[in-house]
Amino acid sequence: MHGYMPNEKRTNMRMSKQHYEFIADTIGPMVGWPSHLHSIADELEKTNPRFNREKFLQRATKAWEDNHDIPDVDDYIPY
Numbered sequence: 001m002h003g004y005m006p007n008e009k010r011t012n013m014r015m016s017k018q019h020y021e022f023i024a025d026t027i028g029p030m031v032g033w034p035s036h037l038h039s040i041a042d043e044l045e046k047t048n049p050r051f052n053r054e055k056f057l058q059r060a061t062k063a064w065e066d067n068h069d070i071p072d073v074d075d076y077i078p079y
Contacts, residue, residue, distance in 0.1 A: 015047040020056050028060030029067035037061060 023044070031037060037060045041053050 028063035
């Protein structure tokens, strides 16, 4: 069956460090904002008990930042 799989079907996937690095480097820059990476990490944690959440989030966030210009916020209030 192709397409979306229910949560209970996804937990038995065998993923490796190389898979997580690929996802961080490729999918990381595609999310709307880096905070969305936590939802991805939640799902990836289910795929391997050795999944390193912090390492994934650091790599994916760096990939996101490298591909997005974060504008400087001008919070000056003239009085």
